[in-house]
Amino acid sequence: MKRNATAVWEGSLKEGAGHLTTQSGILNNTQYSFKSRFEEGTGTNPEELVAAAHSGCFTMQLSAFITEGGFEIDSIETKCVINLEEGKIVSSSLVVNAKIKGISNETFQELVTKAEKNCPISKLLNTEISSEATLM
Known part of the structure; x- marks a missing residue:
């Protein structure tokens, strides 16, 4: 593809x-x-597009791992913040809020970490990637 x-x-x-x-x-x-x-002009920018790509890719990967674990997903919302400093993307922070039936917080956190390391966009980015997840 x-x-x-x-x-x-x-x-x-x-x-x-x-x-x-x-x-x-x-x-x-x-x-x-x-x-x-x-600044604050009209239109998009490369960092915003990377944030969209990373949040979308990570969320799909997490949903795959959760589904493979036999859990039912009500919703997963991921916000990604890309930090650009001195002409370099230095970090990508993922904040996840999810409603998953029957999953423990420990299992959920393990799957979040697994998705963080294994989604294709995470693998592409050569930067610090962190995630913060809340099971609701």
């Missing part, structure tokens, strides 16, 4: 602007700029 996205940029870093388009078309000429990345 291969997936793709295309970025187009016009102009200088600070005054220019770009747009992103994904293979699926979900992002279609979606705006991004210096302001949307480093």
